[in-house]
Amino acid sequence: MLDVVGGRLATFLDTLDSMPAARTDGGAKLARSLAEPMPEKGRSLRTLLGVLFERVVPTALHTSGPGYLAYIPGGGLPVSAVADLIAGITNRYVGLWMAAPGLVQIEINVLRWFCTMVGWPDSAGGVLTSGGSIANLIAMVTARRERLPPDFLRGVIYASSHAHHSVRKAAVLAGFPVENVHEIGLDARFRMRTDELASAIAQDRAVGLTPFMVVASAGTTAVGAVDPLPAIAELCAVEGLWMHVDAAYGGFFMLTERGREAMAGIERADSVTLDPHKGLFLPYGTGCILMRDRDTLRRAHHVSTPEAAYLPPAQTDEDRWDFAELGPELSRDARGLRVWLPMKLAGAGTFRLQLDEKLDLARMAAEQVRSHAELELVAEPVLSLLAFRVRDPDPSARGTRTRKLLAGINQRQRVVLTGVPLPGGFVIRVCVLSFRTHEKQILQFGEDLAAALAALDPPAGP
Numbered sequence: 001m002l003d004v005v006g007g008r009l010a011t012f013l014d015t016l017d018s019m020p021a022a023r024t025d026g027g028a029k030l031a032r033s034l035a036e037p038m039p040e041k042g043r044s045l046r047t048l049l050g051v052l053f054e055r056v057v058p059t060a061l062h063t064s065g066p067g068y069l070a071y072i073p074g075g076g077l078p079v080s081a082v083a084d085l086i087a088g089i090t091n092r093y094v095g096l097w098m099a100a101p102g103l104v105q106i107e108i109n110v111l112r113w114f115c116t117m118v119g120w121p122d123s124a125g126g127v128l129t130s131g132g133s134i135a136n137l138i139a140m141v142t143a144r145r146e147r148l149p150p151d152f153l154r155g156v157i158y159a160s161s162h163a164h165h166s167v168r169k170a171a172v173l174a175g176f177p178v179e180n181v182h183e184i185g186l187d188a189r190f191r192m193r194t195d196e197l198a199s200a201i202a203q204d205r206a207v208g209l210t211p212f213m214v215v216a217s218a219g220t221t222a223v224g225a226v227d228p229l230p231a232i233a234e235l236c237a238v239e240g241l242w243m244h245v246d247a248a249y250g251g252f253f254m255l256t257e258r259g260r261e262a263m264a265g266i267e268r269a270d271s272v273t274l275d276p277h278k279g280l281f282l283p284y285g286t287g288c289i290l291m292r293d294r295d296t297l298r299r300a301h302h303v304s305t306p307e308a309a310y311l312p313p314a315q316t317d318e319d320r321w322d323f324a325e326l327g328p329e330l331s332r333d334a335r336g337l338r339v340w341l342p343m344k345l346a347g348a349g350t351f352r353l354q355l356d357e358k359l360d361l362a363r364m365a366a367e368q369v370r371s372h373a374e375l376e377l378v379a380e381p382v383l384s385l386l387a388f389r390v391r392d393p394d395p396s397a398r399g400t401r402t403r404k405l406l407a408g409i410n411q412r413q414r415v416v417l418t419g420v421p422l423p424g425g426f427v428i429r430v431c432v433l434s435f436r437t438h439e440k441q442i443l444q445f446g447e448d449l450a451a452a453l454a455a456l457d458p459p460a461g462p
């Protein structure tokens with residue numbers, strides 16, 4: 001069985017570079033043709049693999065391809081999938097330390113590496129989640145349980161208007177009305193305005209609300225901005241607020257010198273979201289929540305459960321973590337292996353080089369944008385994300401022409417980009433974060449940008 005699957009996967013990997021950057025035409029027809037009732041009889045693996053590899057997989061955004069510069073890429077390290085295969089076939093249970101002490105220790109190692117990267121001591125901890133959204137949710141619930149009474153509806157959360165939408169979702173899932181998330185405006189570089197944050201806290205206290213949490217972004221999804229972490233940390237310390245940093249996109253740049261500089265102040269946070277399926281290039285399915293004080297996680301998830309007498313008593317040794325005590329899940333996959341295997345095989349130095357390369361490539365892409373007088377670089381790359389648009393005095397034409405330019409670039413199928421509406425008009429984003437993206441793709445971006453720009457109608461005359 002593994003031979004047949006291995007053969008298909010090898011062909012996929014060998015031809016991955018030459019696949020179109022996005023192939024979504026016919027997607028609805030394909031999806032309709034696949035809808036079916038539960039099959040009564042089985043079919044051969046070869047037939048099913050044919051369906052998957054010839055029809056299902058190709059019709060998609062090519063998220064594992066080198067030209068994927070849309071949303072937030074990662075690529076999907078094949079070796080992590082091998083780790084998943086080992087985890088799945090051996091099927092060890094890692095919810096409780098006693099069930100697989102070695103595998104749990106491997107996952108603890110991974111979490112400790114991440115805590116050390118943030119700058120935290122051994123008393124810190126965390127859990128691997130399925131992604132950044134769940135990590136943000138765990139942070140929100142933990143902050144709520146640490147800082148607010150059981151009747152918590154007066155609690156206010158602050159986040160910039162560019163915070164990821166999962167922050168609002170997390171607030172709602174944590175039981176708050178969405179209005180309890182107070183949006184803070186941005187400075188000229190799309191970072192949270194701390195003067196506005198300070199005024200909002202004061203005003204909210206004056207009307208009897210209870211400010212308790214600030215969510216700062218270390219790399220916004222829209223334009224890659226890093227909020228002023230030292231100033232936010234200072235304000236949180238003075239006001240007694242929980243500081244959470246959503247570093248889902250930017251966090252692993254801390255492995256590089258430039259990333260560490262950009263993220264100075266993160267060590268003062270109470271909690272941090274990371275997303276190994278972005279900055280560590282893992283396949284989708286691995287996020288991470290870290291807490292400066294591991295006990296906060298334990299308290300947040302603690303329920304007294306005499307009815308759970310079927311479970312063994314929780315570990316009391318500080319070095320033996322029961323993940324079921326630190327997060328919402330009881331049964332879960334052995335996620336630590338996905339990070340541990342590539343890290344042990346390649347070493348952190350390889351990841352550092354890769355991430356440094358992405359920082360350089362984003363600057364190279366920014367130069368290509370700057371070389372066209374008709375374009376405006378709206379967001380310089382702080383990390384590996386930049387945003388630009390067409391210059392046009394007419395705001396509505398600016399948006400329309402920028403969207404046309406985006407379609408023109410994507411139509412060439414070598415790179416795929418996405419855009420985002422901003423108050424000054426729609427912008428095109430370039431996010432370099434796949435381990436498969438190198439100079440070649442950025443040169444292709446430059447060529448396709450120039451060609452699409454040349455094909456664009458000039459601005460309307462006066």
Ligand SMILES: Cc1ncc(COP(=O)(O)O)c(C=O)c1O
Nearest residue numbers: 072131132133164166221248249
């Ligand atoms: C800044 C930020 N936070 C949170 C998330 C949500 O992460 P996930 O998609 O892993 O749930 C994203 C996803 O792009 C993100 O960019």
